[in-house]
Structure formats: C-alpha cells, structure tokens
Amino acid sequence: MKEILIEGRRLKLRKANTTDLGYIMALQYAPENLQYIVPFDEDYHRAIIASDGSEKLDVIIEEIETGASVGYFMLRELDSLCAEFTHVIIGRKGLGYGSEALKLLLTWTFAVKKFHRVWIDCKEYNTIALNLYERLGFVREGVLREIIETDGVYENLIVFGMLDRDFNN
Ligand SMILES: CC(C)(COP(=O)(O)OP(=O)(O)OC[C@H]1O[C@@H](n2cnc3c(N)ncnc32)[C@H](O)[C@@H]1OP(=O)(O)O)[C@@H](O)C(=O)NCCC(=O)NCCS
Incomplete structure (x- = not known):
C-alpha cells in the first residue's frame, strides 16, 4: 500500500518503497543532479525504505494526474527536534514542482509532524x-x-x- 505523507493541488508526497529504488538511483546519478548532491548507494536507500521511517525517510514526489514520479526527497534526523532535508531532486524541472513539493514538505514537517527546525545545505554555486x-x-x-x-x-x-515560527509567519 502507498503511504501518503501529504497531498496538494498537483502533487502528493509518499513514502518510497523498493520498487522506487531504480528511480531514486537514476535521479541521483543523472549528471544534471549529481553535480549538486552527494549520492548514497542503493543499500543505504534500501535500508531506509525497509526501516520504520522514524529516523530517515525516502519520499517520492508523485504527479496526482498521471501517477508518475517526478522527484524525490531524503529526510534525516527525524528522531530529533530538527529535521534535515537532504536530497531535493526534481526529475521534471522548471514546472514549479520543486517549489510546490517543498511547500508540501514544509507543511508536513511543521504543521503535521510539529518539528521545531528544519535545515538543509546547498553548494554555493547552485543558484x-x-x-x-x-x-x-x-x-x-x-x-x-x-x-x-x-x-x-x-x-x-x-x-x-x-524554524517553526518562520514557517508560521
Ligand atoms: C533545484 C530543483 C529542485 C528545483 O526544482 P524545479 O521543479 O526545477 O523548480 P521550480 O520549477 O519549482 O522553480 C523554482 C524557481 O526556480 C526558478 N528556476 C527553475 N529552473 C530554473 C532555471 N533553469 N534557470 C533559472 N531559474 C530557474 C523558477 O523560475 C522558480 O522561480 P520563481 O519561484 O521565482 O518562479 C531542481 O532544479 C533540481 O532537481 N536540481 C538538481 C538537484 C539539486 O540541485 N538539488 C538541490 C540540492 S541542494
């Protein structure tokens, strides 16, 4: 069964399963993404997917209209007050999906899961x-x-x- 985190206008975020591994690996290693991220190997993702999701989560971004996967996030430190968004990768770029999916993820993080803080890092030339x-x-x-x-x-x-108060402002 597909475990949905949150649903928006065009996109839904769902927990990845083992059938998504190929998609996740392909997205990480696509040259246009790889230059901006540090990839993890398949066993690392397999372990996340097999886990209960309380510490790390691989999240698939799905287009509601077609059911197609359009991107992926990796979340870590979910067992603390301060979640880390690590991989933020959109396969179908330039359609506003990155912006929409991140807004959904922030709503899930702060309004649903009640985290105090979220952090993310980014290469300084990834404008x-x-x-x-x-x-x-x-x-x-x-x-x-x-x-x-x-x-x-x-x-x-x-x-x-x-911070949660930044989100709520
Ligand atoms: C960064 C990324 C997630 C953005 O996703 P996206 O779906 O393409 O972005 P969106 O379509 O939502 O656009 C977001 C904004 O970026 C701008 N943008 C998108 N592509 C752009 C491009 N090629 N050139 C200039 N601006 C661009 C959009 O105009 C939009 O600006 P706006 O909010 O003022 O309208 C995506 O480009 C990606 O996967 N990049 C490779 C991996 C990566 O760098 N991840 C982040 C690691 S820290």
Whole structure:
C-alpha cells in the first residue's frame, strides 16, 4: 500500500518503497543532479525504505494526474527536534514542482509532524536551489567551508534553516 505523507493541488508526497529504488538511483546519478548532491548507494536507500521511517525517510514526489514520479526527497534526523532535508531532486524541472513539493514538505514537517527546525545545505554555486530556498523562507545561516571534496576540489556548503515560527509567519 502507498503511504501518503501529504497531498496538494498537483502533487502528493509518499513514502518510497523498493520498487522506487531504480528511480531514486537514476535521479541521483543523472549528471544534471549529481553535480549538486552527494549520492548514497542503493543499500543505504534500501535500508531506509525497509526501516520504520522514524529516523530517515525516502519520499517520492508523485504527479496526482498521471501517477508518475517526478522527484524525490531524503529526510534525516527525524528522531530529533530538527529535521534535515537532504536530497531535493526534481526529475521534471522548471514546472514549479520543486517549489510546490517543498511547500508540501514544509507543511508536513511543521504543521503535521510539529518539528521545531528544519535545515538543509546547498553548494554555493547552485543558484537555482539557493534562490528557491530563500524564496520559501529559509534563512541563510552560514557557510561550511571546504567541507566536501568533488573531483579533487574542496567545496563550500551554504546552510539554511527554518524554524517553526518562520514557517508560521
Ligand atoms: C533545484 C530543483 C529542485 C528545483 O526544482 P524545479 O521543479 O526545477 O523548480 P521550480 O520549477 O519549482 O522553480 C523554482 C524557481 O526556480 C526558478 N528556476 C527553475 N529552473 C530554473 C532555471 N533553469 N534557470 C533559472 N531559474 C530557474 C523558477 O523560475 C522558480 O522561480 P520563481 O519561484 O521565482 O518562479 C531542481 O532544479 C533540481 O532537481 N536540481 C538538481 C538537484 C539539486 O540541485 N538539488 C538541490 C540540492 S541542494
């Protein structure tokens, strides 16, 4: 059975299952996404999907009209007050799905699950994502300097946070 987290106008968010593994791996490794994320291997995702979802969750973004998968999120630290949104990947880009899906995810996180804080990090040259997070009300909190290495180059990550009161304003 498909476990729905939340449903909006065009999209619904549902818990991923093992039949989604191929889709998740393909999205992570598509060159247009891979440059902006750090991928996890299939066993890592398989373990998340097999878990009860209380600590980590793989979430599929589904188009309501067609039932097609259009993106995916990974959530971590769900057993704390401060959830982490890690992978934010839209397969069908430029249709407003990233914005709509993140608004749904924020509603689920704060209004349904009552988290105090959500945070996310983002490569400093990922301007589409940086702008998107700021427009949704995330606050730019700092820079993690040279915290990851990609092809022999150290890269900075920008940390964004949102508190429950930021969301409710
Ligand atoms: C970042 C990402 C999730 C955005 O999803 P999306 O569905 O394409 O975004 P949307 O269509 O909702 O657009 C969101 C905003 O970005 C803008 N945007 C989208 N694509 C753009 C592009 N190619 N160039 C410039 N602006 C763009 C839109 O105009 C929109 O701005 P608005 O809110 O002022 O109207 C998607 O591009 C993606 O999966 N990127 C690769 C993975 C990634 O970078 N993930 C984030 C890691 S931190």
